[in-house]
Amino acid sequence: MSKKTVKRGNSPKRLQLLLGTAAVLAVALIALAAFDRQPDAAVEKTVVRAEDAVSDEAAASPADTAPAEEPPAAAPEEPEPAAAAAKPAAKKVAASAKAPAAEKGELVIPLGGISAKASFYPVKVDGTDLEVIAVKAPDGTIRTAFNTCQICYDSGRGYYKQEGDQLVCQNCGNRFGMEEVELSKGGCNPVPITAQEKTVTDSAIIISKDFLAEATEIFANWKI
Numbered sequence: 001m002s003k004k005t006v007k008r009g010n011s012p013k014r015l016q017l018l019l020g021t022a023a024v025l026a027v028a029l030i031a032l033a034a035f036d037r038q039p040d041a042a043v044e045k046t047v048v049r050a051e052d053a054v055s056d057e058a059a060a061s062p063a064d065t066a067p068a069e070e071p072p073a074a075a076p077e078e079p080e081p082a083a084a085a086a087k088p089a090a091k092k093v094a095a096s097a098k099a100p101a102a103e104k105g106e107l108v109i110p111l112g113g114i115s116a117k118a119s120f121y122p123v124k125v126d127g128t129d130l131e132v133i134a135v136k137a138p139d140g141t142i143r144t145a146f147n148t149c150q151i152c153y154d155s156g157r158g159y160y161k162q163e164g165d166q167l168v169c170q171n172c173g174n175r176f177g178m179e180e181v182e183l184s185k186g187g188c189n190p191v192p193i194t195a196q197e198k199t200v201t202d203s204a205i206i207i208s209k210d211f212l213a214e215a216t217e218i219f220a221n222w223k224i
Contacts, residue, residue, distance in 0.1 A: 105209030109134050112203070114142055116178065118162045125209065128216040129223075132207065133160065133167070133190055135178050143181035144198060144205060145190035146215055149174075152188060153218040160190055191218060 107123045109132070118135040131147040152158030152171035160167040166175045167190065174188045182192045199206040 105212065107132060107207040107212060109144075109205040109207075110203060111142065111205065116165075118160075118167060118178070118181075120147055123212060125212045125216055128219050130212060130215060130219045131159070131222075132193065133181065134205065135181055137179045137181065139179065142200075142205065143178065143183075144193040144207075145181050146193065146218065148191055148218050148222055149188055150186065150191050150218075153191075154221050156221045156223065159223060191215070 105125060107121060109119075109121055113119060114134050114136050116136050116138075118133050121132045121134065123130050123132065133143075133145045133147045135143050137143050147159050149155075149158035149160070149169050149171060152169060155171045157171040159170055160176075161170060162168075163175075166177055167181070168175050169188060172188055176184060176189055181190060182194060184190075185192050193207065193211075197207070197211050199208075
């Protein structure tokens with residue numbers, strides 16, 4: 001039996017082909033790895049550039065970061081002069097008309113001072129001392145009379161004092177309620193001063209000098 005010779009292929013050529021293929025694969029792997037790292041590097045470069053930009057901006061404008069200067073303090077206001085600051089108080093408007101100016105010798109009795117308690121108003125006429133009673137009666141009307149008794153006037157004690165809600169003659173002791181003042185007449189009572197013998201305004205009662213002069217006779221011995 002004859003031996004056949006088996007021919008083997010070119011081994012060196014195959015080895016070179018394998019090495020070449022491996023080299024290509026290695027280059028491809030290296031390129032791929034480099035490609036995967038590129039985004040991180042780009043990000044790092046971007047961050048570095050941003051930090052550099054901030055640093056450059058801060059260095060270029062230091063005034064922007066400096067604290068703001070406080071505005072200068074306002075000068076204190078000068079106080080107003082005392083004459084200008086003190087203003088006169090507003091005048092109150094009277095609710096009622098003023099009483100006419102009293103003539104010499106007249107008696108003016110302000111209505112605001114009259115109450116249920118008798119008030120006594122002295123006046124001197126032609127050297128004689130007289131006195132007038134004014135009181136608010138229970139019905140609210142104002143009553144007036146001379147403070148001397150129509151009967152006891154020449155005794156020197158014919159005048160009245162209030163005791164409780166009555167007027168009492170200091171000579172005879174007769175008593176009169178406030179509602180009788182100006183109405184009672186002709187007996188032992190205060191000499192009335194009626195509406196015809198006085199002037200009443202919104203704020204006062206005025207008794208003329210002439211009428212007062214006529215009454216000086218009943219006061220000639222008054223309180224002597």
